[in-house]
Amino acid sequence: MTRLKPGASMNRRSFLKVSMLASGALVIGCGRVEPTGDASVEPETWVANLYVRIDTDGSVSIVSKNPEAGQGVKTAFPMVVAECLDVDWTSVSVEQAPLDDRYGRQVVGGSRGTPDGWDDLRIAGTAARQLLIAAAAGDWGVPAGECSTKPGVVTHEASGRSARYEGLLEAAARLPVPDVDDLDLKSRPSEFSLLGTFVPGVDNRQIHTGQPLFGCDVRLDGMLYAVFEKCPTFGGRVGDANVEQIRSLPGVTHAFVVEGTDDPRGLQAGIAIVANTWWEANSARRKLRVNWVTEHADSTPDFDRQAKALLEQSGDTLRSDGDVDDALARAAKIVEATYYYPFVSHANMEPQNCTARFDDAGRLEFWAPSQNPKSGRSLVASTLGISEDDIHVNLTRIGGGFGRRLRNDFMVEVAWIAREVGRPVQLQWSREDDMRHDFYRPAGWHRFKAGLDDDGRMVAFDHHFITFGRDGEPVSGADLSPGHYPAGLVPNFRLRQSLIETHVPTGPWRSPGHSAYCWCYQSFFDEVALAAGRDALEFRLDLLSRSYGETQVDRQRVSDTLRLAAEKAGWGKRELGENRGLGIAFHYDHLGYVSHVAEVVADGSSVKVEKVFSAADVGPIINLSGARNQVEGCVVDALSTARLEVTFANGAARQSNFDDYELLRIGQAPEIECHFIQSEHSPTGLGEPPIAPATPAITNAIFGATGTRIRQLPLARSGIFV
Amino acid sequence: MSNVTLRINGQSYTFNAPSDMPLLWALRDKLDLVGTKYSCGVGVCGSCTVLVNGAPMRSCMMPAAGMAGMEITTIEGLDPTGEHAVQRAWNDEDVAQCGYCQAGQILTASALLSRNPDPGDEDIDSAMAGVMCRCGTYPRIRKAIKRAARYASGEGGAS
Numbered sequence: 011m012t013r014l015k016p017g018a019s020m021n022r023r024s025f026l027k028v029s030m031l032a033s034g035a036l037v038i039g040c041g042r043v044e045p046t047g048d049a050s051v052e053p054e055t056w057v058a059n060l061y062v063r064i065d066t067d068g069s070v071s072i073v074s075k076n077p078e079a080g081q082g083v084k085t086a087f088p089m090v091v092a093e094c095l096d097v098d099w100t101s102v103s104v105e106q107a108p109l110d111d112r113y114g115r116q117v118v119g120g121s122r123g124t125p126d127g128w129d130d131l132r133i134a135g136t137a138a139r140q141l142l143i144a145a146a147a148g149d150w151g152v153p154a155g156e157c158s159t160k161p162g163v164v165t166h167e168a169s170g171r172s173a174r175y176e177g178l179l180e181a182a183a184r185l186p187v188p189d190v191d192d193l194d195l196k197s198r199p200s201e202f203s204l205l206g207t208f209v210p211g212v213d214n215r216q217i218h219t220g221q222p223l224f225g226c227d228v229r230l231d232g233m234l235y236a237v238f239e240k241c242p243t244f245g246g247r248v249g250d251a252n253v254e255q256i257r258s259l260p261g262v263t264h265a266f267v268v269e270g271t272d273d274p275r276g277l278q279a280g281i282a283i284v285a286n287t288w289w290e291a292n293s294a295r296r297k298l299r300v301n302w303v304t305e306h307a308d309s310t311p312d313f314d315r316q317a318k319a320l321l322e323q324s325g326d327t328l329r330s331d332g333d334v335d336d337a338l339a340r341a342a343k344i345v346e347a348t349y350y351y352p353f354v355s356h357a358n359m360e361p362q363n364c365t366a367r368f369d370d371a372g373r374l375e376f377w378a379p380s381q382n383p384k385s386g387r388s389l390v391a392s393t394l395g396i397s398e399d400d401i402h403v404n405l406t407r408i409g410g411g412f413g414r415r416l417r418n419d420f421m422v423e424v425a426w427i428a429r430e431v432g433r434p435v436q437l438q439w440s441r442e443d444d445m446r447h448d449f450y451r452p453a454g455w456h457r458f459k460a461g462l463d464d465d466g467r468m469v470a471f472d473h474h475f476i477t478f479g480r481d482g483e484p485v486s487g488a489d490l491s492p493g494h495y496p497a498g499l500v501p502n503f504r505l506r507q508s509l510i511e512t513h514v515p516t517g518p519w520r521s522p523g524h525s526a527y528c529w530c531y532q533s534f535f536d537e538v539a540l541a542a543g544r545d546a547l548e549f550r551l552d553l554l555s556r557s558y559g560e561t562q563v564d565r566q567r568v569s570d571t572l573r574l575a576a577e578k579a580g581w582g583k584r585e586l587g588e589n590r591g592l593g594i595a596f597h598y599d600h601l602g603y604v605s606h607v608a609e610v611v612a613d614g615s616s617v618k619v620e621k622v623f624s625a626a627d628v629g630p631i632i633n634l635s636g637a638r639n640q641v642e643g644c645v646v647d648a649l650s651t652a653r654l655e656v657t658f659a660n661g662a663a664r665q666s667n668f669d670d671y672e673l674l675r676i677g678q679a680p681e682i683e684c685h686f687i688q689s690e691h692s693p694t695g696l697g698e699p700p701i702a703p704a705t706p707a708i709t710n711a712i713f714g715a716t717g718t719r720i721r722q723l724p725l726a727r728s729g730i731f732v
Numbered sequence: 733m734s735n736v737t738l739r740i741n742g743q744s745y746t747f748n749a750p751s752d753m754p755l756l757w758a759l760r761d762k763l764d765l766v767g768t769k770y771s772c773g774v775g776v777c778g779s780c781t782v783l784v785n786g787a788p789m790r791s792c793m794m795p796a797a798g799m800a801g802m803e804i805t806t807i808e809g810l811d812p813t814g815e816h817a818v819q820r821a822w823n824d825e826d827v828a829q830c831g832y833c834q835a836g837q838i839l840t841a842s843a844l845l846s847r848n849p850d851p852g853d854e855d856i857d858s859a860m861a862g863v864m865c866r867c868g869t870y871p872r873i874r875k876a877i878k879r880a881a882r883y884a885s886g887e888g889g890a891s
Binding site: 079080081082208209210211213214215217218219220221222223224226227229235260261286287288289290293357358359360361407408409410411412438440441635636639642643644645646647650667668669672673674675676677679680681682 | 749754757761765768779806808810811813824826834863870872
């Protein structure tokens with residue numbers, strides 16, 4: 011069994027730097043030297059990725075380096091510093107950092123913010139507290155070990171003396187910097203006072219009063235507004251367009267063709283229309299006439315036909331343990347099923363947008379709602395032929411990420427347009443642009459064949475995965491790790507893969523891969539348990555009780571979440587009555603372990619998900635509110651997305667707005683009860699792990715309530731409506 | 733283009749705008765009142781909700797030029813200090829995740845409470861059905877509206 015202890019296992023050396031500003035403020039920088047394999051790397055080469063400042067009025071400010079997209083990092087990170095520094099939470103303020111290489115990784119993605127930040131945040135807070143204690147102890151002539159703190163104050167119990175932090179800053183700055191290895195870092199929930207409590211978001215006041223926070227809220231002197239019309243068919247180029255006519259329309263200042271590049275993640279071909287207001291730019295667009303040159307004609311019916319044919323072929327074997335064919339031949343019982351899930355869109359509430367301004371010297375400044383601004387800067391530099399050193403990126407709050415904004419097509423588009431126009435430009439995609447030019451979660455087909463022995467144990471698992479590829483490799487978000495369970499949990503295991511060529515742009519979508527294929531596995535486990543005459547929970551716990559070779563899962567942690575969710579839901583302990591079902595599922599991804607039990611009530615083909623009982627182990631909880639928010643959000647997202655699909659015709663998406671891709675409404679949302687197992691592993695992220703098991707918990711409950719096994723999504727394809 | 737005078741958050745604004753420009757874009761691009769958000773542009777998602785004479789309306793669907801004489805309230809005008817009962821409840825339940833749809837949610841909730849000071853779950857689901865949230869804050873919206881009702885009735889929360 012592999013126990014992942016992120017902070018401790020990442021083998022990075024942390025360093026501290028303490029300095030004093032002219033204002034008298036104490037600044038603590040904490041940074042790391044990434045392992046280079048070069049033993050000669052000196053601490054002097056460290057880069058700071060975190061700054062904490064204590065001002066002479068006792069206030070504490072902390073730079074939040076990662077973009078905030080609703081995952082709560084802007085609140086959670088400063089909480090860790092405040093906990094270790096021992097200050098009142100109300101004295102802490104947060105500044106959003108711009109893109110700056112000194113901060114290291116500045117990405118919203120992979121649920122990595124928490125595991126990456128945990129050590130540095132604690133080191134910065136703890137070191138500062140230790141320096142302040144040492145400063146007071148020196149002043150009082152007592153051993154530092156006899157001193158302690160209460161929020162914002164160093165105390166010496168024996169003499170009854172105390173000193174506020176702000177009075178100790180100058181003395182603290184003169185002391186030697188503590189060795190990181192000597193710091194006693196808090197790590198257990200029993201040591202925390204602020205961590206683990208319910209703390210509202212630091213931007214709440216601004217959100218509730220409508221202050222400018224988001225990318226589309228940026229307003230600059232002389233700024234113009236742009237729309238960018240791209241070919242509905244992916245990869246299409248501009249033949250000709252009536253741009254002269256467009257230029258003469260009211261409010262329009264510029265209209266021009268952008269040839270674009272061959273990079274499907276970069277600058278696409280299209281027509282830019284720039285005007286004094288967005289409404290005028292978009293109104294002019296309705297008069298735009300373009301002859302597009304298209305090459306591709308991908309369609310959903312054609313994908314379906316190809317998948318059907320491929321399912322009958324053998325595919326490429328990615329992994330084979332034991333002898334699946336022999337085990338299936340000798341099995342007491344065989345269970346077979348094929349599952350299908352569709353393409354889906356990220357559908358961020360804030361459509362893609364970005365603001366750019368060139369100065370007279372050719373330097374470029376961005377206000378970018380990007381999950382991965384560094385990669386955006388690099389894309390812009392290479393496409394426009396300018397140096398990365400001449401590009402500055404301000405990070406705005408992001409109106410929903412979910413993986414869409416890991417791509418930076420909107421950054422390169424606005425940069426190109428702003429250079430052409432010679433004035434600051436805000437590019438605002440329409441909702442239709444956003445839905446037609448997403449990097450979709452790819453669809454997939456999974457054919458499973460399981461063999462059971464006489465005891466109803468799964469002894470063989472044959473899996474054929476039909477996914478999408480280009481040039482023989484799965485496209486982004488379409489791959490499946492051969493190491494993933496049930497590999498390692500079944501003695502005879504085989505994974506085969508076949509690819510359908512596509513030009514549909516694809517990419518990571520919240521918990522990429524996991525949020526799709528977990529549904530297939532966990533639904534099929536229910537089918538297997540049923541065929542074996544076993545309880546769905548007992549079958550899973552038994553499956554997790556043995557391993558065959560290396561598994562990527564901590565079987566104990568995941569089993570504990572299963573038991574807890576089941577206990578809270580009263581699994582096996584209550585009469586459900588007619589038309590009511592419970593469904594259970596587990597998963598682990600991005601270092602997090604989550605199980606859900608869903609409770610569904612049915613009226614014919616119409617179902618209501620009444621309640622979901624969730625149990626998660628991501629180590630100690632930092633912000634109880636933020637953690638619950640991610641669990642609740644993931645459950646709602648899972649149910650919402652199980653009703654949705656993006657389909658294609660003539661190489662273009664058929665859905666274009668919320669009327670044909672309608673997100674869940676409030677009346678359809680379940681009650682959600684979250685439980686956390688605060689194990690002693692280092693804390694890890696929650697933006698992704700709760701979503702994958704939520705979908706199968708719901709569809710398994712639908713089976714319980716209706717007798718309909720959901721093997722195709724969206725639910726309507728299986729004749730079920732929410 | 734027409735000359736438009738609107739009453740927004742108790743103030744009078746006069747500006748030139750195309751006669752078909754929706755209130756949403758007049759607010760955002762003419763008046764720099766960017767708290768009102770664009771998301772669908774077709775009256776489906778409710779992100780652009782403002783109050784018109786106290787009732788929640790979709791500003792993406794209403795030409796600004798036709799709104800003279802109406803009392804328009806945007807999120808900036810509900811209570812700029814954030815002390816309205818709904819704003820306080822939204823903070824105390826920590827409703828927002830990304831926050832993008834929340835102006836529409838808060839204004840719609842404040843209109844609900846104005847006409848129904850003690851709404852039940854069905855009242856809430858019905859009144860809030862028009863405002864989508866991609867992050868899934870719906871369970872907290874229900875709790876926050878009930879909390880706001882308590883603030884407004886018993887604790888002097890409404891300002």
